[in-house]
Amino acid sequence: MSSLALRMASLGAGLSLAVGSASAAVLGLGAPLWLALLVALAAGALVFGLTFLAARRGLRPLEGIAMRLAAVDEESLARRLPVGDLPTELRDLAQQANALFDRLDAAFERERRTTSNIAHELRTPIAELRGLTEVAIRLGDDPEFLTKAVEEAYSIAVEMDRIATTLLRVARAQAGQLEVRRQDLEADEQLRAAVESVDELAQRRGITLLADDLEQITVSADPDLLDLILVNLLTNAAQHAPDGDHVRSSVRRTERGVEFRIENTNVGLTATDMPHLTETFWKKKDQARKDPVHTGLGLALVDQLSQTCGLRFSMTLVDDRVRATVVVPNPT
């Protein structure tokens, strides 16, 4: 037992001495250098720790931004990141994020208004349908009213079909599902044909359609989609112009490209109304819907079709006139 202990001890002592002597011999280091190494290690650890803490403190605003972003949903799009409190390096990031929120908020608000407008617009035909059929059932013994009610119910169904079809077209244009088949077209002929197809409707309202400034220009565009755009713009002008008004249309070459213009006298639109004109079913508060041909979707459709076809569409107020402009851009 004791010899084992001694061997163990001597083994331990021998090892200890052997290692110590080997290190000193190989590295040639003395005791002060060891100390310096230890100090250097400690200093390194301290620098690392301080750097970590500093970085952590520096990243704290980022953590704050991440938490705020994580909490954003469709109900809180009006909130914005506090730019003023941030370090200079992060302000640009926060401002860009806030700009994104502005765009998202506007898009959500527009979507909400669209849904509300659609629901609101369907109320009148549904009320008509319900009223007519309910009274027809109630009367029972009045074949004259029954016939009239059925005829009107059929007309309402046709109108609602037109609304649904147009909504579908807008949705398809938004989803990029419309095929654009460009070909060379005579712009003046295209406009003249659109004017002719809307003329009867305009005449019923006592509106005169004038196509009086038509340059002979060839453009590259999809004939069907361009026709849909021009017919909708002319119809819109004919429906909103005051009784007896002249709706003027023209096509000419400008610096921007080939420009179609359709103008009618303004009735009640203000500058603040203009951004809303392309919303589905948008109308001024005191504006009534009574024209069954008017779906309230024309300008929304024109806007979407123009985007699909790469055309530039705008509605502007010029003095006492409302001007719709569609530009086929110059080829690049």
Next chain:
Amino acid sequence: MRILLVEDSERLQLAVSTGLRREGHGVDLALDGEEGLRYARNNEYDVVVLDLMLPRLDGLTVLREIRSGKTLSKDVHVLILTARDTVEERVEGLRAGADDYLVKPFSFDELLARIEALGRRSYGTRGPDLAVGDLTIDTAGKTVVRSGRRIDLSTREYALLEYLARRKGETVSRIEIEDHLYDESSLPTSNAVDRAVCSLRAKLGGSEDQPLIHTRRGLGYVLEAREAE
């Protein structure tokens, strides 16, 4: 009742006016706010049914003009019939002077019930039953019973009886009856009221010494239970 319907949907006009006329009410129709205001200025109505989104003049402006005292129908009961359904819009309509507010689409039965409820208020009655002597009129079911015997009346006769009963004891002139029961689509002939009263008298029956409708020569008619003059 004499009712003014200001509604720019011709289909709704057709449905509502047909239903109301079938119930015996006189209905004048206006397609826009200006026309509606013109009717209200020149005629006395029991109830005005008013859309809000109207061409030429919006419904709230029409309502405020009616309440401003510049029309014959200043104190008329107004029911707003509109697609606008938010709480704010209802509050705005009621605060502008409307007595009731109904949102489209609506049930015709409900519209009729609300119009008749407003009409009852015009004559200071609340319940649906009217009684004159041994005559009882159920205005909800539009039935008439005298001395336990049910009396069948035409729509026009019933409307005349209900109007006289609501004003029982008062002398009601022929012009008032014409204004109340007839509208522009059914202008009466010169003796239409006299003939209607005569027919109603015959149907109400009763012994000669128990008449209910009394003639005030040169003035009009009175409905009340008393001995013949």
